[in-house]
Amino acid sequence: MxxxxxxxxxxxxxxxxxxxxxxxxxxxxxxxxxxxxxxxFGNAGMLSFGYTSPWAAPGVPFKAMKWMMQDMAPILVSKSSINPRTASWLFRMLGQCTEQAYQVNKQRMLRISEYSRTCLAELTQQLPLDFDHRNRGTIELFRDQQKMDSIGADLASLRACGVEHEVIDHAGCVRHEPALANVPDKFVGGLRFPQDGTGDCNxxxxxxxxxxxxxxxxxxxxxxxxxxxxxxxxxxxxxxxxxxxxxxxxxxxxxxxxxxxxxxxxxxxPIYPIKGYSLTLPILDADRAPQSTVMDEAFKVAVTRFDDRIRVGGTAEIADFDLSLKEKRRKPTEFVVNDLFPGAGDLENASFWCGLRPMTPDxxxxxxxxxxxxxxxxxxxxxxxxxxxxxxxxxxxxxxxxxxxxxxxxxxxxxxxxx
Structure with a gap:
């Protein structure tokens, strides 16, 4: 055909x-x-086959109200984007914030992600593809013990879908990401997905x-x-x-x-363009840089290692099709990479980017x-x-x-x- x-x-x-x-x-x-x-072109670089979750989750409506009052909120709403189409999409997304819908959607997403992991492994065996590929896992890093103690439902979903994962303590985080030893007071533990990877999508x-x-x-x-x-x-x-x-x-x-x-x-x-931002930093000190991906659970910012660069992706802005690059949106990504991996990358020569993520309500x-x-x-x-x-x-x-x-x-x- x-x-x-x-x-x-x-x-x-x-x-x-x-x-x-x-x-x-x-x-x-x-x-x-x-x-x-x-x-x-400039996404976070995560191949997060195990670290896969819907946006719509129980508690998100309450969190969203709190985020509106925060300077570095993971989700922001641009006033210029408020229109009937945006409101309709948000209403449908909030309707998916029940425990039942969350579990159904998460399992559907994990089904595709796990299959994609297998497909990518087969493809990279078949073809010589140079894209800064690493298979060293993802760590969802927790700064707060209470938040880490509340992940029981997610662990149940991962077990139900057969996704390999492990809860790791403070020492385990440092063992897998040695550069975190430089900031021992910034985190309490993590959830690690050993089958996850990284790579430059572009x-x-x-x-x-x-x-x-x-x-x-x-x-x-x-x-x-x-x-x-x-x-x-x-x-x-x-x-x-x-x-x-x-x-x-x-x-x-x-x-x-x-x-x-x-x-x-x-x-x-109902696909909506959620605007995301990223920074790409040349590496200054490889020993202070991540080995793979560290997802900061508190700020929803991912710090990902390419061969000679660090990619930092975060901030979701509801801004319709506005692709203007707003310097103030740079703050969360700069803060997280500097807070967790100080001295690793060259922030003065970082490139700043934004793009549209095609989101469904579920x-x-x-x-x-x-x-x-x-x-x-x-x-x-x-x-x-x-x-x-x-x-x-x-x-x-x-x-x-x-x-x-x-x-x-x-x-x-x-x-x-x-x-």
Missing amino acids: KIAVLGGGVAGVSTAWYLAQSGHEVTVIERREAVADETS KFTKALARHAADAGVGFRLNTTIEALEKDGDRISAVHTSHGPVQADAFVVALGSYTPMLLNPLGLRL SVPVIGETPLRNLYLNTGHGTLGWTMSQGSARLVTDVINGRTPEISTDGLSIQRYLS
Whole structure:
């Protein structure tokens, strides 16, 4: 089949790779000059297969009210973003903040993440991919003993899903992340996910795109996607800035911009663009830098090690499609990396970035078929697009090929929002 993949981020390029490997003629359409130059460019770098949780959780509404009063809150609301669409999404997200919904959503997310871990391991065995990859685990670091003592429900979910994890004390944190010995009074313990990893998503996607091109995938760059043309119960073409592109099937992997393309078709998908920020610091002292990823539970900021750089990701801003880079949002990331790893990176020469995370109200991505028989989705991964990329791409490829996927697709398609 001829298949058009709409979007050249990690989700789109990975989908194109697997589709090409299964014998299809694939074209990726991307508006930028290169792949992975938007949301996949500067994310936190975490491959958090085990550290996977929904945003919507019991207690979040109360926490959100407290965060509004804090200078370095992990979630911020821009006044300019308050509109009916934002309010509707927030209302739906808050509706998922029950214990029952949290457990259902977490298990759906873990299902994809764990599968993605297996898929990435297979891919890196198959292809030479240079992306600063490390498999040294993630530590969710707790500054407060009371908070650490309250993780029982999460531990139960991890056990139910078979996710390898360990609760570690203060000494255990230092054993796995020796640089934390420099700040012994900053934390009490942690939850470690030994199967988690790190890697530069931008470098990975560009490397995979080169292999995909060698395998016959076509890339139409600098090409804006304008609309999908519907013919009965199928899509006949995608209209672009360089004319229509016809195909037998279409995969939409446009992240936060997916609803704009689907709305005219009557497919209402509640994906909201949550703005995230990151810092990338050249390493000054490797002995003071993290070995893998440390997630500061209190500030929801991740400090991740690449080969010669530190990536710090954090702050979620509800700001609609505003991509202005606000210097004041730099404060939480600077504070955490300097507080936990002082002297490790060069803050004066750090690069500051922001991008849009495509969030669903339940934090579960939307993958698979739609009511239109040749239109498929791979979108809505929120903060976990890098983590879930390979499993999601393999899953949607199996669906397109009419094969039974290796994991259950229950609760993953757009159908949960249409019923």
